[in-house]
Amino acid sequence: MTTRYFSNNASTGNGSLYEAVTTASAGDIITPDPSVFGVGERVEITLASELRIPVALTIDAGKTRLILTCANGGVIDCREATGFNDFDARGVAFIGRVVVGGDSSTTLNC
Secondary structure, eight states, X not given: OOEEEEOXXXXXXXXXXXXXXXXXXXXXXXXXXXXXXXXXXXXXXXXXXXXXXXXXXXXXXXXXXXXXXXXXXOOEEOTTSSSGXXXXXXXXXXXSXXXXXXXXXXXXXX
């Protein structure tokens, strides 16, 4: 298990949440870099496209207010997970359509 930090609110690229998720291994924790984002800071990430979460991992808002917004019908897709319990979101607000299970019929409407 490794803690992976993201250091910006860009939808993709170096230091992004997308990069941290796509390079994660099972059991990893992904969280905002505390040297970049302050306590209570609103960190809003608008995903330009779907974000596939291929392994069981945790996205932890840490001490920030992390908000994931799905733009243009984008989804957060945990297709390889067996259910919502395999994807742990601590302190994360989801805005939009969020797919959390093994197929598109498992949807959390926020």
